[in-house]
Amino acid sequence: MAICDTCGNDYDKAFEVVMGERRGTFDSFECAIQAMAPACAHCGCRVIGHGAEADGTMYCCAHCARKAGVQGVDDRA
Numbered sequence: 001m002a003i004c005d006t007c008g009n010d011y012d013k014a015f016e017v018v019m020g021e022r023r024g025t026f027d028s029f030e031c032a033i034q035a036m037a038p039a040c041a042h043c044g045c046r047v048i049g050h051g052a053e054a055d056g057t058m059y060c061c062a063h064c065a066r067k068a069g070v071q072g073v074d075d076r077a
Helices: 028-034 063-065
Strands: 015-019 020-027 053-056 056-057
Touching: 020 053, 028 053, 053 063, 056 063
Parallel strands: none
Antiparallel strands: 015 020, 053 056
């Protein structure tokens, strides 16, 4: 069994996530997201999908990017 890096649960179905140089062992996607996913620079929620990126800053959506002053970003084409 392996111990989750986020919650400490010792779980027989734990898995490992590798992202660049970072790696972690988790018992659930919730724990993996909390530990590995970037946070929106405006509202702080975890960016699970593609999100919106401007000048190296991540936002969960175009709305948050616009609220932070980013221009020319939209959720729909």
